[in-house]
Amino acid sequence: MKQTKSDIFFHVFVIGFGLLMIYPIFWTLASSLKPESDIFKNAASLFPSEFKWDNYALGWAGFGDITFGTFFLNSSIVTVLVVIGTLISSTLVAFGFARLHFKFKRVLFVCLLATIMLPHQVTLIPQYIMFHKIGWVNTFYPLVVPAFIGGVPFFIFLMVQFIRGIPRELDEAAIIDGCSTFGIFWNIILPLTKPALATVAIFSFYWTWDDFMTPLIYLNDTKLFTVSLGLRLFSDPSAVTAWGPLFAMSIASLIPTFLIFLFFQKHLVEGVATTGIK
Amino acid sequence: MQSETSVLTDKKVTKRSKALHKGWKKELIAYAFISPWLLGFLGFIIGPMIASLYLSFTDYDMLSSPSWVGLQNYITMFTDDSRFWTSLKVTFTFVFISVPFKLAFALFVAMLFVKARRGVGLYRSVYYIPSIVGGSVAVAVMWKQLFGREGAINGILSYFGIEGQNWIASPDYALSTLIILVVWQFGSPMLIFLAGLKQIPTELYEAAAVDGASKFSQFFKITIPMLTPVIFFNLVMQMISGFMTFTQSFLITAGGPLDRTLFYAVYLYEKGFTHFQMGYASAMAWILLIIVAVFTALIFKSSSAWVYYESEGGK
Numbered sequence: 001m002k003q004t005k006s007d008i009f010f011h012v013f014v015i016g017f018g019l020l021m022i023y024p025i026f027w028t029l030a031s032s033l034k035p036e037s038d039i040f041k042n043a044a045s046l047f048p049s050e051f052k053w054d055n056y057a058l059g060w061a062g063f064g065d066i067t068f069g070t071f072f073l074n075s076s077i078v079t080v081l082v083v084i085g086t087l088i089s090s091t092l093v094a095f096g097f098a099r100l101h102f103k104f105k106r107v108l109f110v111c112l113l114a115t116i117m118l119p120h121q122v123t124l125i126p127q128y129i130m131f132h133k134i135g136w137v138n139t140f141y142p143l144v145v146p147a148f149i150g151g152v153p154f155f156i157f158l159m160v161q162f163i164r165g166i167p168r169e170l171d172e173a174a175i176i177d178g179c180s181t182f183g184i185f186w187n188i189i190l191p192l193t194k195p196a197l198a199t200v201a202i203f204s205f206y207w208t209w210d211d212f213m214t215p216l217i218y219l220n221d222t223k224l225f226t227v228s229l230g231l232r233l234f235s236d237p238s239a240v241t242a243w244g245p246l247f248a249m250s251i252a253s254l255i256p257t258f259l260i261f262l263f264f265q266k267h268l269v270e271g272v273a274t275t276g277i278k
Numbered sequence: 279m280q281s282e283t284s285v286l287t288d289k290k291v292t293k294r295s296k297a298l299h300k301g302w303k304k305e306l307i308a309y310a311f312i313s314p315w316l317l318g319f320l321g322f323i324i325g326p327m328i329a330s331l332y333l334s335f336t337d338y339d340m341l342s343s344p345s346w347v348g349l350q351n352y353i354t355m356f357t358d359d360s361r362f363w364t365s366l367k368v369t370f371t372f373v374f375i376s377v378p379f380k381l382a383f384a385l386f387v388a389m390l391f392v393k394a395r396r397g398v399g400l401y402r403s404v405y406y407i408p409s410i411v412g413g414s415v416a417v418a419v420m421w422k423q424l425f426g427r428e429g430a431i432n433g434i435l436s437y438f439g440i441e442g443q444n445w446i447a448s449p450d451y452a453l454s455t456l457i458i459l460v461v462w463q464f465g466s467p468m469l470i471f472l473a474g475l476k477q478i479p480t481e482l483y484e485a486a487a488v489d490g491a492s493k494f495s496q497f498f499k500i501t502i503p504m505l506t507p508v509i510f511f512n513l514v515m516q517m518i519s520g521f522m523t524f525t526q527s528f529l530i531t532a533g534g535p536l537d538r539t540l541f542y543a544v545y546l547y548e549k550g551f552t553h554f555q556m557g558y559a560s561a562m563a564w565i566l567l568i569i570v571a572v573f574t575a576l577i578f579k580s581s582s583a584w585v586y587y588e589s590e591g592g593k
Binding site for chain 1 (some may be wrong): 325340
């Protein structure tokens with residue numbers, strides 16, 4: 001009897017607190033469907049007085065002749081390329097560190113670990129100057145190329161840890177069978193790292209999709225803007241803010257994030273718990 | 279006889295050179311595997327770091343070439359730039375308040391979810407949602423409106439007869455709203471705590487209960503000590519990301535009002551990309567690097583005093 005009482009208390013508390021946690025998100029969704037006057041008069045309410053689906057059409061229409069379709073396409077191109085680049089570079093490099101022997105391995109691994117903690121502000125300015133000099137400002141290259149050269153060292157570290165957990169006997173058996181180094185990587189290790197690959201892919205997707213600072217620095221042409229920059233155009237002080245459409249596009253920008261969360265929840269939650277991703 | 283020995287040594291030599299050759303080839307293959315990172319490390323980390331250090335001793339506006347000014351940027355920063363000190367104060371306040379609160383919340387919620395009950399999986403996911411949308415512009419937009427004069431927070435307060443204000447625009451409260459925002463995103467440390475809590479053997483609690491230890495003393499004598507490696511990890515990660523906070527402040531309060539939310543990263547961005555004082559901004563970046571390094575080192579150094587590893591070898 002006492003057990004059920006504490007159970008009820010637990011559920012009431014957790015649900016109550018949980019609702020408080022996700023209230024801001026529901027509130028944004030509700031506001032995206034409210035008429036302008038409602039957003040301010042009924043600020044706290046989660047129920048629009050009438051459903052104004054127009055907000056989505058108005059928001060999507062974007063600015064001038066550039067619609068949100070362009071921003072979504074740009075974000076998609078950048079994000080997909082970054083995820084591919086991250087997966088390729090972090091698995092290759094991690095295999096090298098976890099399984100192969102080479103001179104300076106220790107020193108280089110320490111360098112890798114140190115860069116995890118390096119504030120990106122330190123490299124930001126010279127990198128900007130460099131990209132500026134080679135004419136990459138206002139292209140997607142500065143956003144995408146770093147991923148192909150192991151841009152997020154934390155992902156490499158994560159893969160190294162994972163590969164170290166795979167029994168070495170598998171490699172040795174493959175060597176006896178005459179397998180090349182690349183063969184071991186491709187046929188033995190890669191298939192076994194799928195759970196870690198999923199975690200890396202999901203997080204590199206999230207961070208790239210949400211990234212604001214990198215596109216802010218490198219992209220000036222509205223045609224190249226990602227969704228993050230597109231959303232910011234709405235709150236430009238020189239333009240009158242259209243709150244309804246702004247909220248509608250905010251919600252739209254979160255849809256890919258939520259879809260991935262829905263489908264890969266297990267990988268995501270376990271990935272964080274076991275690897276300690278931010 | 280003579281020829282025989284020479285053949286023998288020849289054989290030895292070729293054998294050795296073959297082995298050498300093999301080792302050399304192996305080395306090359308290994309370097310081929312790590313080459314993407316190595317290239318990035320040299321070209322995107324080490325190169326820029328050297329350049330950044332050099333630039334920090336120059337005046338550089340990207341139009342004319344950098345001119346050497348020695349320590350001038352650093353001297354100006356420390357003696358003649360009150361906004362530099364403001365940004366440091368804001369950032370330290372932010373880190374020192376938000377990180378402990380975030381970790382405390384994360385631990386509290388993780389403890390709620392550690393016992394297997396019906397619905398725990400779903401709850402865990404719901405509590406994690408704010409963290410997955412965390413850094414997005416959409417959340418910044420949402421926060422700006424929620425805490426605005428005509429926002430939902432004031433709407434709720436008015437039910438209780440409290441008259442709100444424009445929290446974002448208030449010099450006294452703007453920073454607090456940003457702190458609430460990051461504390462709200464406690465999901466990741468929560469999941470890491472949860473994983474850590476599950477590692478604690480239940481026998482420890484059973485034995486303590488038999489000895490008549492209260493829940494309170496169980497928490498401080500078993501849970502916290504066993505969890506110190508995880509606390510340590512969360513502390514380092516959250517502190518580092520706290521020092522680099524940019525997007526929220528840049529978008530929600532734009533550093534204002536009265537510079538009360540002028541985060542270090544925002545000020546650095548302003549110097550570099552609005553005023554094109556690349557030398558000054560580089561100097562600021564190096565100060566940030568030193569601050570982060572010092573704090574990380576302090577936490578690491580202190581860890582031997584408070585982080586408990588069950589098997590000292592298994593660190």
